[in-house]
Amino acid sequence: MSEIQSKIEQLLNEVRQSELKTETELETYRIKFLGSKNCLKPLFAELKTVPNEQKKAVGLQINELKNEAQRIYDNFKEKLSGATDQKEVIDYSRPGEPNEIGARHPINVIRNEIISIFERIGYGVSEGPEIEDDWHNFSALNFPDEHPARDMQDTFFVEKGDEELALRTHTSSVQVRVMENSKPPIRTISPGRVYRNEAISARAHCFFHQVEGLFIDKDVSFADLKQTILYFAQEMFGKKTQIRLRPSYFPFTEPSAEVDVSCTICKGKGCNVCKYTGWLEILGCGMVDPSVLTSANIDPKEYSGFAFGMGIERIAQLKYRVNDLRLYSENDIRFLKQFKSAF
Numbered sequence: 276m277s278e279i280q281s282k283i284e285q286l287l288n289e290v291r292q293s294e295l296k297t298e299t300e301l302e303t304y305r306i307k308f309l310g311s312k313n314c315l316k317p318l319f320a321e322l323k324t325v326p327n328e329q330k331k332a333v334g335l336q337i338n339e340l341k342n343e344a345q346r347i348y349d350n351f352k353e354k355l356s357g358a359t360d361q362k363e364v365i366d367y368s369r370p371g372e373p374n375e376i377g378a379r380h381p382i383n384v385i386r387n388e389i390i391s392i393f394e395r396i397g398y399g400v401s402e403g404p405e406i407e408d409d410w411h412n413f414s415a416l417n418f419p420d421e422h423p424a425r426d427m428q429d430t431f432f433v434e435k436g437d438e439e440l441a442l443r444t445h446t447s448s449v450q451v452r453v454m455e456n457s458k459p460p461i462r463t464i465s466p467g468r469v470y471r472n473e474a475i476s477a478r479a480h481c482f483f484h485q486v487e488g489l490f491i492d493k494d495v496s497f498a499d500l501k502q503t504i505l506y507f508a509q510e511m512f513g514k515k516t517q518i519r520l521r522p523s524y525f526p527f528t529e530p531s532a533e534v535d536v537s538c539t540i541c542k543g544k545g546c547n548v549c550k551y552t553g554w555l556e557i558l559g560c561g562m563v564d565p566s567v568l569t570s571a572n573i574d575p576k577e578y579s580g581f582a583f584g585m586g587i588e589r590i591a592q593l594k595y596r597v598n599d600l601r602l603y604s605e606n607d608i609r610f611l612k613q614f615k616s617a618f
């Protein structure tokens with residue numbers, strides 16, 4: 276083997292044993308074997324001195340070396356770039372990310388629980404418009420013309436031509452519609468949103484939620500009312516719950532009462548939730564005023580009835596001990612997440 280051939284052999288070995296693992300190694304290699312002053316160039320010069328009969332063979336060997344140097348460079352370059360800008364690899368065998376199950380709104384949880392309690396004793400559910408006329412929200416319910424609830428200060432009025440409309444201030448308006456459109460016996464509850472023109476604070480809001488109940492039949496008495504409320508209180512707050520009725524006044528009931536339950540926290544012993552009275556107010560009720568029955572075309576000589584109304588926020592406050600009304604409408608996910616429930 277000639278001297279030039281052993282140089283070729285030596286360089287070929289060197290090229291084949293190269294390990295180009297970094298950009299720097301790759302660049303050093305490129306300058307040495309492929310750059311403008313690469314170490315193969317002198318071989319081409321030397322070729323001229325090779326005897327003619329060997330020229331062709333040696334020329335082919337140098338070319339082969341040049342090509343091999345290029346191939347090896349290309350190979351390592353590809354490997355290196357593949358490692359830096361890696362394509363996203365999806366592992367289809369990984370377990371899926373579970374979807375978090377949402378929670379019901381606490382107002383809906385309580386609402387559904389109240390509905391369920393009354394459905395078990397034969398009450399149906401009725402709904403009606405949130406924008407009401409004066410008749411269904413006030414007049415039919417025996418509110419006198421000068422009653423303060425009819426004031427702009429207390430009620431949101433809605434302008435629509437010459438019609439006087441308002442955002443309903445209670446769901447009694449729904450029950451007036453039920454009385455007008457059906458014949459006794461009537462057993463219905465009407466849950467829904469109601470509006471009051473009030474400044475928003477921890478204890479007041481311009482809207483809240485109510486459930487009202489209405490029972491009309493022959494010979495309905497105050498005892499029936501009291502027993503129904505006791506049943507409700509014990510279903511809602513526990514079998515040992517006691518109730519207490521205090522005389523009160525509403526334009527649409529006579530007599531009227533406010534109902535307290537024995538404190539759900541201290542069971543009547545006295546604590547800061549019940550302000551050391553042992554009792555918590557939960558609803559208002561009474562016997563439907565005869566004039567309200569007459570307004571809805573029900574004869575008060577033939578029928579009597581009782582009605583009651585409660586704030587859902589108030590019941591939720593007692594059950595969940597949430598003492599700021601604003602939390603119910605702010606939709607803070609940290610608040611809402613806490614109410615995973617069967618209802």
Ligand code: 2NL
Nearest residue numbers: 447450527559560582583584585586
């Ligand atoms: C309360 C008190 C009450 C009624 C609502 C009613 C409905 C008709 C006739 C008579 Cl159609 N009464 N509803 C009766 C007494 C009290 O609500 O404190 N609500 C939050």
